[in-house]
Amino acid sequence: MIRPALAILRKDLRLELRTRESVPAMALFSVTVFVLFHFGLHRDEVAGAMASGVLWVTLLLATVLGVNRLFAGEREGRALDGILLAPIDRTAVYLAKASGLFLYLVLLELIAVPAFAILLLGPGIGGAFPELIPILLLADVGLAGVGALVSGLAAESRARDVVVPLLLLPLLVPVLIAAARATEPLLTSHAGPHQLAKWLGFMGVYDTVFLLLAVAVFDYLLED
Amino acid sequence: MADAIALEGLERRYGDRPALRGVSITVGEGQTLAVFGANGAGKTTLLRVLATLLRPHAGAVSVLGASLPGESWKVRGRVGFLGHEPLLYPDLTARENLVFHARLHGVATARADELLATVGLERRAGDPVRELSRGMVQRLAAARAVLHDPAVLLLDEPRAGLDPAAAEQLEPLIGRASGRTRVLVTHDVERGLREADVVLGLRAGAPELAGGAAAAGEVRRLYS
8 A cells, every 4th residue: 555655645746846736825825814814903913812823724724725636636637547447455545645735734834834923923922833843743634634535525526616625624623723722822922831732632633533534434435 | 268348237327317227248358349329328437337437336247257346456457448538647747657657556667668669659758748749648548558468458439539650559559469358439330340359339328239240230320
């Protein structure tokens, strides 16, 4: 399963490098939303729950863009059929797509999080970023795992532009809650003790459950 | 001679609309089945069922001794499919496409280079598929279809868009000379009859005629 998954992942990364259709769109979207919040909220900086909410809702919506594009290469020329004809475990397709989306999200955050700090955070909060890394990574696993599952489900649907957000966003609410609650104290100037471990554990359980579920059902999703 | 393909009462629907109804026929190893019928008669659906891309809804379907859909995994990798769509990635080069499929099928990448030369595309190997002509894409798609040396070839108008020289170039790969069991969908009645050992005529998903070369007169009357 690993060898075909790597072949599909390598192909997807090559296509993204060549076409630049997903990561730049996700990054540009995020930066644009931060600019809109900067002017829309009519204040120079935000903190605490507001800052955390703005960051995570923006990253979640940017994820929708990536999920919508995840099978775009396979749709043109019915290339997905070429993969389905191969003697491979179809879970390899899921692993490749989820890994690709995870990498896209990491790249997105390398751009979006500094942009968020510059546009919306006060000067005293920047030191929180090392602690933000495990939150981002665990959330990314969840976003990528569920995103690849939903993208596979909608791959052959003509209404996928509607189906993806309608299915994906409700499923990602637990990640949003956990990530936003874990991040909130990091974006507060004088934060008291917080429950980072609790929310990281919550996301770890969420990620595990959805990855196992996706591995179990993905084969059936690709059946006609 | 063993049966490479055996259909008994095959049925397939799209929603409530029947696409194939009561199709029964057998094709021996190394034989060619030519399928005739008007647009929408169910020819492409038949190929996609045999390729394991669509599940049969009723009847018995056996390909290379494996019963579909239960043993689809035994068939994948042993059939080659050349349809209306090339199943290629337009933004990858010709060689990258073949190497990708070689990796999925566990075939040495040297086979990709060998086939590029066979179909006369070695000088365009580094060009994106998007920049190739229709005939070149069809030649590349034929190379993709036989990359893993399949025992059964499923061909839907395989010479569409090819000039006579290019069509001749593909004969060793997809023609009778390949020695493979073939299912050939074509509107070219005379060519189909020349290549066929067995013929099947479809009308609105139901078999209109089925038999050996003796049915040539009836094929000409119905489909010429």
